[in-house]
Amino acid sequence: MDWGQIISVYSRLILGAAAAFLAIMLWAKKRDAAWMLIAAGTITAYGEVIYSVVELWGFGAALLAAVLLPALRMIFFTAAFLVMLVRRKT
Numbered sequence: 001m002d003w004g005q006i007i008s009v010y011s012r013l014i015l016g017a018a019a020a021f022l023a024i025m026l027w028a029k030k031r032d033a034a035w036m037l038i039a040a041g042t043i044t045a046y047g048e049v050i051y052s053v054v055e056l057w058g059f060g061a062a063l064l065a066a067v068l069l070p071a072l073r074m075i076f077f078t079a080a081f082l083v084m085l086v087r088r089k090t
C-alpha cells in the first residue's frame with residue numbers, strides 16, 4: 001500500500017468509528033423511528049468500511065456482504081426519510 005491508500009484507510013476507519021459511536025449514542029438517547037433508522041444506516045456504512053478494509057487485506061470473500069451492505073445502508077436512509085416525510089404531512 002502506498003501512503004495515499006494508508007491515509008485513506010485510516011481516515012475512513014477513524015471518522016467512520018466516530019460517526020458510528022455518535023450514532024449509537026443518539027440511538028440510546030432518541031427513540032424516534034427516523035433517527036433510529038439514520039443511526040442504523042450510519043452503523044451499516046461503518047460496517048461497509050470495515051468490510052472494505054478486510055477485503056483490501058485479502059481476507060474478504062463474501063460476495064453477499066459486498067452487495068448487501070451498500071443496499072442495506074440505502075434502505076435504512078430511504079426509510080428514515082420516508083418516515084420524516086410522512087410525519088411532516090400529518
